[in-house]
Amino acid sequence: MSLFRNLSLTAFAATVSALPQGFRSTPAATSTASATTSGSASASATATSGSGINIVNNLSQTVYLWSTSDTTNNMQTITPGGGIYTEKWRTNSDGGGISIKMATSDSEESVLQFEYTKSADTLWWDLSCINLDSDSLFISSGFDVTTDDSSCSSATCAVGDTDCANAYQQSDDVDTFSCSTSAAFTLNLG
Numbered sequence: 001m002s003l004f005r006n007l008s009l010t011a012f013a014a015t016v017s018a019l020p021q022g023f024r025s026t027p028a029a030t031s032t033a034s035a036t037t038s039g040s041a042s043a044s045a046t047a048t049s050g051s052g053i054n055i056v057n058n059l060s061q062t063v064y065l066w067s068t069s070d071t072t073n074n075m076q077t078i079t080p081g082g083g084i085y086t087e088k089w090r091t092n093s094d095g096g097g098i099s100i101k102m103a104t105s106d107s108e109e110s111v112l113q114f115e116y117t118k119s120a121d122t123l124w125w126d127l128s129c130i131n132l133d134s135d136s137l138f139i140s141s142g143f144d145v146t147t148d149d150s151s152c153s154s155a156t157c158a159v160g161d162t163d164c165a166n167a168y169q170q171s172d173d174v175d176t177f178s179c180s181t182s183a184a185f186t187l188n189l190g
Contacts, residue, residue: 051184052088053114055102057081058190059141066101066108070094075106089118089181097124102189104137112138114145114187123183126176127155127167134162141190152179 057063057078065076065085069092078085092098097117101108113128127145132138142159155177157164179185 051182053185053187055085055187057083058188059137061104063189064103064106068099089123091118110136118181121181123179123181124176129167129169138189143189145185145187147179147183147185149180149183152183153177
């Protein structure tokens with residue numbers, strides 16, 4: 001398992017800006033689930049089998065989003081007041097991870113990232129605030145990740161928490177989680 005973690009970490013580091021240095025392991029799930037797909041935007045890359053993530057914009061302004069792998073997809077927007085972006089779990093053609101970068105402007109200068117790597121039936125995931133300004137609307141409004149699988153971890157960054165323990169603040173933090181690829185995730189912004 002240690003070799004798998006090191007190989008996954010190396011591939012993940014080649015693609016995303018926040019390099020996980022360790023993993024928080026949770027038991028794999030055996031149930032299947034499907035994410036709802038209503039929303040204003042969808043990933044344009046090829047989706048893989050399994051569930052995925054819904055990102056819900058509960059903020060009062062538009063959220064701009066880029067889903068990146070070995071290439072960056074076109075910028076998407078999530079409408080304020082409950083707009084949803086849906087992405088099925090996918091793999092990176094170079095073996096690395098996927099980073100969904102979210103911003104409150106059409107610039108990638110200050111981004112919150114949901115990062116994941118799909119490997120067989122396991123999804124390694126994290127939140128990263130490494131490239132997020134401390135005065136970001138995401139921080140002042142809070143955000144959280146939940147799943148429909150009780151054996152998987154959730155993550156919450158409370159309103160105003162500029163040093164959230166459930167998200168990467170530095171590249172050597174240990175804030176990566178694992179879950180079954182059959183789980184449906186929801187990331188609530190605000």
